[in-house]
Amino acid sequence: MKGVDEAGAEKQAPEQQETPVLRARRPAKPGPAKPASKAVIRFLPLVLLTLVIAALAVPMGLGVAPGFVGPISFGTAGTPAPKVPAWQQVPKQLSRTQIVAPLDASAPVPLPADVTSQLNALLTPDGGGDFTGVVEDALTGLPLYDRDGAKNRVPASNMKLLTAVAALRAIGPETRFSTRVLAGPSASTIILSAGGDVLLGDGPSQPSEVLGHAGLETLASDAAKALQGRGVKGPVTVQLDDGLFTGPALNPAWSLDDVAAGETAPIFPIALNSARTSPGATTGPRPQDAALTAAEAFAGKLQAAGAADGFTVVPGVERSTAPAGKQDVLASVVSATVREQVDLMLETSDNYLAEVFGRIAALSVGKPGSNDGATAAVSAQVAELGIAADSMHLADVSGLALGNQVSARQFADVVRAITSGPDTRLRAALAGFPVAGLTGTLGDRYGDASTSQGAGLVRAKTGTLNSVIALSGYVVDANGRLLVFSFIGNGLTPGAAGNKVALDRSATALASCGCTGG
16 A cells, blocks of 8 residues: 555645765855855745756757766856866756757766665665665666665556656657547537546646646537537537546556555546546545546536537436447547656656556557556566566556566666667656656655755656655766666565655765765
């Protein structure tokens, strides 16, 4: 069952929005460059946080080359302060169009012995259980740290990294999902056809947003105009076609307690707000039939739109039993891109969206749109990257199931494929990694003295169940070397605060590590 720590940590951050530590570096306040303060990030004004996040998104959206450009080259107008790497400073001016310089491929690679010495002192459980971990040089794949890295683990929401890779490869980063209104078997019947968009909004379409990019109010208005153009009068019947997915809507591997708590819900190919009751809801019970809930909301919008056009809507929506044909399309709205939705999934750790992605990835490669199809498709896509996947066992693709088994080495390899591998489609996932102390599920972490020097630098996917905690991501060290890592704890004491701190301190140590023996 998912612990309260994860439920609290994995709330969506506002949209405007990375122990002993060696030579720690972190962003400084704008203005003349000067040594960074450990408390800087915690006291940055809101406007600066907004600007920082805008800058952090730049390398993710520029279609980086196989060598990976890494985080922003944090240049300033004046002379940088001694010993503070340029990429770890906030520029005097920030914008989404700022040019990003590649990292220096000749930067020294950390010595495995130094990395191991630091991490072994930090990666210790608070109470029972144990941690496994892997750190790799992103460019070469050289292992820098390995503590039982091949050992299978319950990974919690780190599973979404595999799902992100599968979605980007099988579906495509620029793909959009269409929700359509089709002409029915009679002039007074229409069919709401689900196309995989579970981020529908209740109001007008909002082209600048991901959640609510396509809106039911816009869809209903366009459908009403089409019906008026066809001369339809009197009562109109709305049917729902949500047959895109097959198999059980609720995965038997999930705890019913987690379902009741709203960690997930039965999976359908259409939903409002990722099967939440409102756009801002991140906890609490979910609709148990998200498809029918969305269809009824659409019917209500159509009723309002049709009042001025001389028709009404018959109360109640039923599922269509007619086989799909080549019906006329009366209206349609399209979702945000898969790229944008993947980023939202990773940043907020959205279980429902992850499961939908798994099923659509399965359909995209000719497998059934079911849970079994999703797990098979995700495993296959990981294997096609050249990552050994035979030892993996996937019970779901969101990470909520305790039956998942994936190793820290496999996660580190997946992160490396995203940052530096030859399949550049995977770069689209970079912007979705939460940024320590700033965004998503890491937004409320890295605030104490032992971890604050990793704030703004560490970028990683979180994962938490009652006795499980994980962190997999990437960071640029003090010498400018891009490192990927994965740390996973299993069998931990539920609620022990020190386990999360151990992971955050370990990632912070990587961010500030010279570790070259000099």
